[in-house]
Amino acid sequence: MTGEASSRRVSFVDEVFDLDGLLSDEERGWQSKARSFATERILPTIEQDFENQYFRRELVPELGAAGFLGMHLTGYGCAGAGAVSYGLACLELEAADSGWRTFVSVQGSLAMTAIHRFGSDEQRQRWLPGMASGSWVGCFALTEPTGGSDPAGMLTTARRDGDDWVIDGAKRWIGLASIADVAVVWAHTDAGVRGFLVPTSTTGFAATPIDTKLSMRASIQCDIRLDAVRVPYSAMLPGARGLSGPFSCLNEARFGIVWGAMGAARSCLDAAIGRARAREVFGKPIGATQLIQAKLADMLVEYEKGVLLALHLGRLKERGALTPAQISVGKLNSVREALRIASEARAILGGDGVTSEFPVMRHLANLESVRTYEGTDEIHQLILGRALTGLNAFA
DSSP: OOSGGGGOSSOTGGGTOOOGGGSOHHHHHHHHHHHHHIIIIITTTHHHHHHHTOOOTTHHHHHHHHTOTTTTSEETTEEOOOHHHHHHHHHHHHHHOHHHHHHHIIIIIIIIHHHHHHSOHHHHHHHHHHHHHTSSOEEEEOOBTTBSSOGGGOOOEEEEETTEEEEEEEEEEEETTTTOSEEEEEEEETTEEEEEEEETTSTTEEEEEOOOOSSSTTSOEEEEEEEEEEEEGGGBOTTOOSTHHHHHHHHHHHHHHHHHHHHHHHHHHHHHHHHHHHOEETTEEGGGSHHHHHHHHHHHHHHHHHHHHHHHHHHHHHTTOOOHHHHHHHHHHHHHHHHHHHHHHHHHHGGGGGSTTSSHHHHHHHHHHHHHTTSOHHHHHHHHHHHHHSOOOOO
16 A cells, blocks of 8 residues: 555544544553554555455464453453443554454454353353454354344254254354354254354364455455254353344444444545645645535544544443444444545545555445444444334334
8 A cells, every 4th residue: 555644653634633632541542552553564465465355364363462352351361441442443453454343343342242241151261361362263153144134033053962052054244254263153942042152173164255255355254054063062152042142242343333434434534635635636736626625524524423423432331321222323324424435535536546555445345344244224224213213113
């Protein structure tokens, strides 16, 4: 990446939007650490990795050593950071690439949170320290080929056979599955939906990367087949009963997206500002024209509004007052506005905006995936509609 904004440690946006004044020293420290990691370890190779569909696995233990994996959890080697600190880390990682914020989200907000929140102490002791360090990778197997927005209709089943569970079914778009050491698999049982910890080396478990993606190409998403996968009774997560278990984990991941999408937006806005300052047409920088300044101003306003909403949700979360509907407001707004900012940035960059000289088209492609996973726009609109009217329009 050769665009000026790509190598800047300080964002152009930082010069106008003084977020630091709203943060604690600890929060600023986490943000600085995440920005340094993104700048030094992700950005130098991300365009090449995206082009080659290459996941740079050697960064996983580095993320663990920096404390980013399960950083919002306490104990078992986790950092115990606050919600805002976690959000800021997501913002900075996604400013580099959505795939790396997605990795942190799948590992920490989905797989590790499921084990931490619903697992037995034995399960926590077995898995969480290794996952926090990055020695082990986890995945979260909920979505199925027949539909992601209706998990209640999942076809994967788990049946008792003596002292074991036997799991059959299929999952799709499961992040990290082909490199994971353990999968949190959700399945129907006679007692409703339950979660199971399935070591990926178990006979009958197969994960195949989806290699036709035009988005999230520096990340891994897979199809999973579960063919008579046999696990002991103790593999079941004892604290998760029904869909409230996986849904609570999804809300943790959605919270990270609220922040992360704004990181992608900032990266695109920075690229547009840098280009507006540097590119000259008709004898002056394009940034000296009223049309370009109006576009940049509108982009900045939406970015600031998105970050301030994320900060508000983070403060609510730290007080234990954050509701699922409020998370839906954040996820819907952040991704929708990030896509608009990225699209406007692409236009300002002109023809060069579709090249890998700048990060904008990569962010645009990635954000289309972020828009879809953890609830599409339409799902979050229905969640909010239900909250506003008291009427369920899902069915």
